[in-house]
Amino acid sequence: MTEYIENPALWALVVLLLIVIAVVVRQRKAAMALRQEIAGLREYYSDLEHHYVQSVAAAQEQAEEATKTVLKSAMRTLQGLAAEQQLILSRLQTKHGESVILQDLLEIDHTNSQFGRRAQSIAVLCDGWLGRHRDNASVYDVVRSAQGRVRHFRRVEILSQVDFGISSRAVEPVALALAELLDNATSYSSPDTVVEINIRAVPKGVAIVVDDAGVGMNDEERARAERLLSSDRVKSVAGLGNPPQFGLAVIGVLSERFGFEVSVDSSSPYGGVRAVVLLPHELLTSMPEKKAPAPPMTRSSVPPPQPNGPEPVPASPTTTDGLPLRRRKRPMAIVPGSAPTPIASARSGAETAAIMGAFQRGTRSGRAARGDDGDQTISTRGSSSEGHEFS
Amino acid sequence: MNGPDDFELDATELVRPYVITKGRRLPDDDQLSLITLVTAAPEQVQRPLRLSPEEQRLLDLCSAGYLSVAEIAGHTRLPLGVVRIMLAGLTEAGYLITRPPVARARLADKELLEEVLSGLRAKFG
Numbered sequence: 001m002t003e004y005i006e007n008p009a010l011w012a013l014v015v016l017l018l019i020v021i022a023v024v025v026r027q028r029k030a031a032m033a034l035r036q037e038i039a040g041l042r043e044y045y046s047d048l049e050h051h052y053v054q055s056v057a058a059a060q061e062q063a064e065e066a067t068k069t070v071l072k073s074a075m076r077t078l079q080g081l082a083a084e085q086q087l088i089l090s091r092l093q094t095k096h097g098e099s100v101i102l103q104d105l106l107e108i109d110h111t112n113s114q115f116g117r118r119a120q121s122i123a124v125l126c127d128g129w130l131g132r133h134r135d136n137a138s139v140y141d142v143v144r145s146a147q148g149r150v151r152h153f154r155r156v157e158i159l160s161q162v163d164f165g166i167s168s169r170a171v172e173p174v175a176l177a178l179a180e181l182l183d184n185a186t187s188y189s190s191p192d193t194v195v196e197i198n199i200r201a202v203p204k205g206v207a208i209v210v211d212d213a214g215v216g217m218n219d220e221e222r223a224r225a226e227r228l229l230s231s232d233r234v235k236s237v238a239g240l241g242n243p244p245q246f247g248l249a250v251i252g253v254l255s256e257r258f259g260f261e262v263s264v265d266s267s268s269p270y271g272g273v274r275a276v277v278l279l280p281h282e283l284l285t286s287m288p289e290k291k292a293p294a295p296p297m298t299r300s301s302v303p304p305p306q307p308n309g310p311e312p313v314p315a316s317p318t319t320t321d322g323l324p325l326r327r328r329k330r331p332m333a334i335v336p337g338s339a340p341t342p343i344a345s346a347r348s349g350a351e352t353a354a355i356m357g358a359f360q361r362g363t364r365s366g367r368a369a370r371g372d373d374g375d376q377t378i379s380t381r382g383s384s385s386e387g388h389e390f391s
Numbered sequence: 392m393n394g395p396d397d398f399e400l401d402a403t404e405l406v407r408p409y410v411i412t413k414g415r416r417l418p419d420d421d422q423l424s425l426i427t428l429v430t431a432a433p434e435q436v437q438r439p440l441r442l443s444p445e446e447q448r449l450l451d452l453c454s455a456g457y458l459s460v461a462e463i464a465g466h467t468r469l470p471l472g473v474v475r476i477m478l479a480g481l482t483e484a485g486y487l488i489t490r491p492p493v494a495r496a497r498l499a500d501k502e503l504l505e506e507v508l509s510g511l512r513a514k515f516g
Contacts, residue, residue: 098425098472099472102417102472137405140444144406144410144411154413355515358514358515359511363503
């Protein structure tokens with residue numbers, strides 16, 4: 001052993017070993033420090049990244065909110081104008097009901113309704129304002145209201161009806177959702193095909209079935225449609241694509257908010273899409289009664305009976321509107337209005353004969369002057385007494 | 392959406408007139424004038440179910456006897472042209488029959504009557 005201790009090589013080796021150990025230890029320490037530093041950095045980085053994502057999302061949300069607010073108030077103005085214009089059009093239609101202008105007024109009315117619908121749809125996507133009706137309406141009328149809001153409404157046919165009404169708060173949303181469905185159905189099918197609507201009472205409520213004869217949807221489109229209708233749809237206006245596709249997104253929002261179901265996942269027997277709107281019982285009412293006519297009827301009082309005038313009509317039967325029902329009429333007078341001459345008091349026979357003779361002479365001279373008009377009185381009398389037998 | 396600024400739409404009608412007419416055009420004046428007389432076709436026993444409520448109402452109105460177009464429009468409170476379009480449609484479908492208005496009675500010749508009057512005056516006045 002001792003010879004080993006005195007061996008300088010051994011000492012050298014020991015020293016070398018110590019140095020190596022020291023170096024290794026230092027290295028490991030340094031590595032550990034570095035590793036810690038890296039971990040710290042990584043943490044810092046993920047922290048930063050997290051904050052970045054958060055602030056970007058916040059900014060996006062803010063921008064989205066701002067866009068929605070702007071669009072909402074803009075649409076509100078447009079909706080108000082469309083509603084106002086519709087009132088004016090109604091007035092004009094009544095006023096010019098007899099004229100050929102009516103045709104154009106009806107067309108303007110149709111365009112105005114489509115315009116109003118567009119504004120409403122955008123408003124719905126911006127959590128905005130959707131008008132509501134005060135009265136319940138029949139399902140049939142709501143469907144027709146929806147029909148009137150699409151361009152090709154002539155191609156829509158309602159094949160069946162049910163005796164149900166829709167409660168006032170759901171009238172407008174259902175009409176709008178259905179209008180968007182009809183818009184899709186009419187735009188994605190050829191112009192010479194018909195879009196059929198069947199309204200059926202089902203155990204869960206009322207189903208409105210819309211069948212088109214278009215080309216249908218492929219799997220990708222169907223998936224997209226289902227996503228738009230489900231609750232995890234695109235929440236932002238920006239996600240609607242270009243050109244924006246409002247329809248299904250609007251329907252998704254409306255159905256969720258008002259609690260009805262819409263599905264577009266089946267095929268119609270004509271090869272196109274079958275869309276079904278299912279209205280639950282909560283949104284349904286009994287058939288609303290026909291509204292009483294708006295303007296109160298001012299029944300003109302029966303004029304006092306005139307001495308020689310037609311006999312007063314005794315309490316004529318009236319319609320439910322309060323308008324009098326037509327009764328049998330007397331033949332119309334030929335000679336235009338003159339006050340009834342008071343019946344002459346007693347005359348002698350000779351006097352009467354003289355008067356009649358003079359009358360005859362007078363008429364004869366008149367006839368001689370205008371021979372062609374001779375039998376006019378008789379012919380007019382004949383024609384006037386026919387054709388007035390109403391009951 | 393149901394906030395305080397929700398808007399009432401009661402003033403506007405739910406079903407617009409162009410939907411009621413199904414977008415058809417106005418009939419010719421000589422086909423259906425204001426005083427054309429209209430009544431329900433006699434063989435019309437069973438009502439088709441596909442008619443709109445407005446058309447059903449028109450048929451109800453006309454089932455009692457002849458009515459003029461103007462009268463029918465007064466009862467329905469719809470614009471006159473709209474009623475004419477509906478009536479034309481129902482007539483084409485065979486639910487209604489129309490009769491041209493009674494020819495207007497020609498007034499007696501005023502000159503003739505005046506001559507008679509002056510004759511009478513000359514004699515007795």
